[in-house]
Amino acid sequence: MNAPKYFEEINPGDVFKTFGRTITEADIVLHAGQSGDFYPHHLNAEFAKTTPFGQRIAHGTLTFTVVIGLKACRFNPVAFTYGFDRIRFPKPVYIGDTISVLATIVTKQEDPKRPRFGRYIERVEATNQRGEVVLVCDHIALVERAAPISQPD
Amino acid sequence: MNAPKYFEEINPGDVFKTFGRTITEADIVLHAGQSGDFYPHHLNAEFAKTTPFGQRIAHGTLTFTVVIGLKACRFNPVAFTYGFDRIRFPKPVYIGDTISVLATIVTKQEDPKRPRFGRYIERVEATNQRGEVVLVCDHIALVERAAPISQPD
Amino acid sequence: MNAPKYFEEINPGDVFKTFGRTITEADIVLHAGQSGDFYPHHLNAEFAKTTPFGQRIAHGTLTFTVVIGLKACRFNPVAFTYGFDRIRFPKPVYIGDTISVLATIVTKQEDPKRPRFGRYIERVEATNQRGEVVLVCDHIALVERAAPISQPD
Amino acid sequence: MNAPKYFEEINPGDVFKTFGRTITEADIVLHAGQSGDFYPHHLNAEFAKTTPFGQRIAHGTLTFTVVIGLKACRFNPVAFTYGFDRIRFPKPVYIGDTISVLATIVTKQEDPKRPRFGRYIERVEATNQRGEVVLVCDHIALVERAAPISQPD
Amino acid sequence: MNAPKYFEEINPGDVFKTFGRTITEADIVLHAGQSGDFYPHHLNAEFAKTTPFGQRIAHGTLTFTVVIGLKACRFNPVAFTYGFDRIRFPKPVYIGDTISVLATIVTKQEDPKRPRFGRYIERVEATNQRGEVVLVCDHIALVERAAPISQPD
Amino acid sequence: MNAPKYFEEINPGDVFKTFGRTITEADIVLHAGQSGDFYPHHLNAEFAKTTPFGQRIAHGTLTFTVVIGLKACRFNPVAFTYGFDRIRFPKPVYIGDTISVLATIVTKQEDPKRPRFGRYIERVEATNQRGEVVLVCDHIALVERAAPISQPD
Numbered sequence: 001m002n003a004p005k006y007f008e009e010i011n012p013g014d015v016f017k018t019f020g021r022t023i024t025e026a027d028i029v030l031h032a033g034q035s036g037d038f039y040p041h042h043l044n045a046e047f048a049k050t051t052p053f054g055q056r057i058a059h060g061t062l063t064f065t066v067v068i069g070l071k072a073c074r075f076n077p078v079a080f081t082y083g084f085d086r087i088r089f090p091k092p093v094y095i096g097d098t099i100s101v102l103a104t105i106v107t108k109q110e111d112p113k114r115p116r117f118g119r120y121i122e123r124v125e126a127t128n129q130r131g132e133v134v135l136v137c138d139h140i141a142l143v144e145r146a147a148p149i150s151q152p153d
Numbered sequence: 154m155n156a157p158k159y160f161e162e163i164n165p166g167d168v169f170k171t172f173g174r175t176i177t178e179a180d181i182v183l184h185a186g187q188s189g190d191f192y193p194h195h196l197n198a199e200f201a202k203t204t205p206f207g208q209r210i211a212h213g214t215l216t217f218t219v220v221i222g223l224k225a226c227r228f229n230p231v232a233f234t235y236g237f238d239r240i241r242f243p244k245p246v247y248i249g250d251t252i253s254v255l256a257t258i259v260t261k262q263e264d265p266k267r268p269r270f271g272r273y274i275e276r277v278e279a280t281n282q283r284g285e286v287v288l289v290c291d292h293i294a295l296v297e298r299a300a301p302i303s304q305p306d
Numbered sequence: 307m308n309a310p311k312y313f314e315e316i317n318p319g320d321v322f323k324t325f326g327r328t329i330t331e332a333d334i335v336l337h338a339g340q341s342g343d344f345y346p347h348h349l350n351a352e353f354a355k356t357t358p359f360g361q362r363i364a365h366g367t368l369t370f371t372v373v374i375g376l377k378a379c380r381f382n383p384v385a386f387t388y389g390f391d392r393i394r395f396p397k398p399v400y401i402g403d404t405i406s407v408l409a410t411i412v413t414k415q416e417d418p419k420r421p422r423f424g425r426y427i428e429r430v431e432a433t434n435q436r437g438e439v440v441l442v443c444d445h446i447a448l449v450e451r452a453a454p455i456s457q458p459d
Numbered sequence: 460m461n462a463p464k465y466f467e468e469i470n471p472g473d474v475f476k477t478f479g480r481t482i483t484e485a486d487i488v489l490h491a492g493q494s495g496d497f498y499p500h501h502l503n504a505e506f507a508k509t510t511p512f513g514q515r516i517a518h519g520t521l522t523f524t525v526v527i528g529l530k531a532c533r534f535n536p537v538a539f540t541y542g543f544d545r546i547r548f549p550k551p552v553y554i555g556d557t558i559s560v561l562a563t564i565v566t567k568q569e570d571p572k573r574p575r576f577g578r579y580i581e582r583v584e585a586t587n588q589r590g591e592v593v594l595v596c597d598h599i600a601l602v603e604r605a606a607p608i609s610q611p612d
Numbered sequence: 613m614n615a616p617k618y619f620e621e622i623n624p625g626d627v628f629k630t631f632g633r634t635i636t637e638a639d640i641v642l643h644a645g646q647s648g649d650f651y652p653h654h655l656n657a658e659f660a661k662t663t664p665f666g667q668r669i670a671h672g673t674l675t676f677t678v679v680i681g682l683k684a685c686r687f688n689p690v691a692f693t694y695g696f697d698r699i700r701f702p703k704p705v706y707i708g709d710t711i712s713v714l715a716t717i718v719t720k721q722e723d724p725k726r727p728r729f730g731r732y733i734e735r736v737e738a739t740n741q742r743g744e745v746v747l748v749c750d751h752i753a754l755v756e757r758a759a760p761i762s763q764p765d
Numbered sequence: 766m767n768a769p770k771y772f773e774e775i776n777p778g779d780v781f782k783t784f785g786r787t788i789t790e791a792d793i794v795l796h797a798g799q800s801g802d803f804y805p806h807h808l809n810a811e812f813a814k815t816t817p818f819g820q821r822i823a824h825g826t827l828t829f830t831v832v833i834g835l836k837a838c839r840f841n842p843v844a845f846t847y848g849f850d851r852i853r854f855p856k857p858v859y860i861g862d863t864i865s866v867l868a869t870i871v872t873k874q875e876d877p878k879r880p881r882f883g884r885y886i887e888r889v890e891a892t893n894q895r896g897e898v899v900l901v902c903d904h905i906a907l908v909e910r911a912a913p914i915s916q917p918d
Contacts (some may be wrong), residue, residue, distance in 0.1 A: 033492020035222030069188030186645020339798020439501030647834030681800030
């Protein structure tokens with residue numbers, strides 16, 4: 001089991017770098033099957049040749065799923081996802097591309113409504129083997145405090 | 154094949170309602186397998202009993218994948234995803250919950266850098282069978298214009 | 307949700323053309339896993355080299371599943387499958403082939419036993435990227451009438 | 460490896476009975492993923508309550524895939540599928556139903572165009588644990604002759 | 613259904629040879645998803661280039677699963693797995709390798725505690741298309757006796 | 766990325782306890798699909814009622830795969846699997862059982878043929894939510910030494 005990492009131990013500038021993972025044709029087939037999105041950009045090699053990309057590309061939701069999943073190899077039992085902001089896909093992901101993720105804590109703040117928790121924003125940036133950024137987003141997380149903030153009466 | 158729906162034909166207030174889909178234990182198992190996220194909140198029924206939810210919950214990335222996939226049953230060959238903003242998960246998704254999606258066009262604007270395209274923001278709201286909202290986000294899309302805007306010289 | 311299309315609106319000669327979809331090695335592996343058919347024609351690349359085809363081929367049930375599934379992108383809530391006749395596989399499907407489907411209404415008739423329904427036969431023809439037909443069958447469907455036929459007493 | 464069973468050894472009245480297999484919710488989820496058919500009759504438990512069946516039912520193509528797959532546990536290296544006739548689905552398959560297959564050789568005939576092969580038709584009947592028939596079809600197969608028929612000159 | 617094969621009918625020197633099966637990239641992706649093992653040796657093509665193998669290799673548990681599964685095409689309803697000894701992986705399995713299995717009964721003995729059963733050890737050896745052994749193990753099985761040994765009183 | 770843990774840092778008595786994971790019906794269906802083992806003990810709920818277990822049980826290779834996969838959440842880039850000894854399955858795993866793993870280093874020794882490596886044996890014990898042991902085995906691993914042993918000339 002992983003040790004908890006509390007709000008007090010998390011600071012802007014902290015970085016975490018994940019393994020890389022190669023996106024395969026099988027991943028795209030499985031993602032179509034899970035999402036129900038069988039658009040020809042992802043599943044039709046002939047159609048894909050006629051697009052500006054010239055080949056099939058990964059679903060945005062697949063890239064997002066793999067990116068967030070890569071981060072999950074580091075489990076913090078006291079942190080919880082609140083949401084995600086500004087998800088962008090600067091470059092497409094092709095079959096055979098290998099993606100790794102760099103996550104950087106960018107801000108940290110008290111959560112006025114939850115004295116036992118703090119909140120941080122983590123900039124998530126996924127890069128392929130050519131160094132191109134393929135996904136960015138801000139991950140907003142709640143994390144328990146080791147010591148709850150004292151509440152004025 | 155679906156007919157294209159151009160920027161000029163898309164207007165704030167347009168709504169689209171999808172089928173519903175039941176999230177099964179199999180979906181969660183498959184999503185763990187695709188994402189690599191085997192956190193006990195999703196995969197460990199005994200642990201889950203000890204959480205505030207009292208049972209296993211779907212991964213946020215699974216809910217997001219299914220929600221965006223449900224929208225994919227309506228294919229517009231001239232529209233492209235630019236990104237997603239403000240993804241939030243107001244309520245958990247449990248095994249057996251049935252989710253459907255209401256998408257509403259909220260804004261529409263020219264894209265100064267791309268005269269052949271316009272941009273719209275679609276509010277995506279996913280609701281379970283109890284009427285509770287389980288995911289909201291803003292989907293930002295680019296869509297071709299039937300007639301490109303004339304460029305001043 | 308899709309609008310219903312009643313018996314009265316369906317006529318011989320109506321055609322429907324689907325997206326194309328590329329059959330991948332992953333599809334064959336998944337189909338072996340779903341069907342339990344691990345015959346070496348589908349799963350053993352060395353054996354397959356010794357057959358007249360010279361390579362692995364898709365299961366007939368996989369091709370059939372994908373073909374019928376491609377048609378499912380157009381949902382008619384008042385139509386129901388009654389059965390299939392004369393399924394034939396004129397050419398094999400290889401890994402990497404892209405299949406699309408043309409469905410043509412060929413006959414339409416009252417259903418004496420079901421006054422609220424009519425019946426139609428749809429010829430389903432799946433073609434690969436070289437224009438070769440890889441599957442044909444007749445799909446027999448029941449569809450609700452907008453107005454039930456009056457019953458003589 | 461299985462021994463070949465030639466045309467001369469196959470006779471009307473021969474029967475083959477397979478194992479049974481329980482159709483699970485996971486099978487339906489996987490089949491939706493493979494076929495792309497996410498119709499609410501199969502994937503939406505709330506909608507399914509409102510249908511005459513009162514619950515989700517298996518895809519016809521799933522039942523067909525499992526039935527033909529169950530037969531594949533007996534491999535005959537000299538037999539080949541030619542096609543299928545008269546596929547019917549007399550009763551729905553529900554989650555948790557267990558299906559087994561009885562295959563009976565019904566006819567056998569020379570194949571005038573292929574002196575090295577004969578042809579047989581096998582009646583395939585799948586039954587659930589309540590003894591109800593859920594699928595019938597005729598499987599048409601080509602099978603090598605131990606001795607090719609002599610060709611008159 | 614398969615006929616039972618009792619302890620008395622099983623003898624040292626008996627061999628069984630299975631079909632071959634090609635290990636695909638999809639198999640590795642699916643195995644990562646089932647096991648939760650996303651190590652870069654299996655899933656990261658860029659990393660794998662830097663290892664002594666120069667490419668991705670199958671998980672040991674995947675090779676083991678496929679090898680034992682290949683043997684399962686011959687079902688003996690009166691035999692049960694007791695355990696496995698000395699599993700070794702003399703050579704790696706690469707994507708595209710085709711594996712087949714030779715199983716040889718090596719010993720057979722009474723099971724003093726279970727008069728209705730005997731025990732045998734089966735040497736399992738899996739070979740790739742280059743004739744290299746990729747997995748060996750000893751499979752220990754219990755099998756019913758046609759005639760239980762008489763118990764002295 | 767995980768820091769390497771060298772031979773010198775690994776000692777008999779070291780223990781590692783994993784997360785738990787619930788074995789679902791979907792896991793068994795997926796494992797049948799990956800292994801090709803569709804035996805009725807795993808896939809046929811009606812047959813399973815007639816066995817001493819009274820219900821379907823997980824494949825031994827599935828339990829083994831999950832157990833070894835659970836250990837993979839702790840990646841040591843300088844350790845390699847050599848093999849497994851004495852795999853036993855003292856109790857069956859049922860659908861819904863939750864398994865966790867305790868791994869204990871039991872021995873550690875030089876590897877005379879590989880001066881840069883040492884070898885350790887890790888006792889792997891998987892337990893269900895009732896505290897029953899469902900799998901034991903010995904995992905034999907090679908691990909790099911921080912300092913290679915000096916070679917006499």
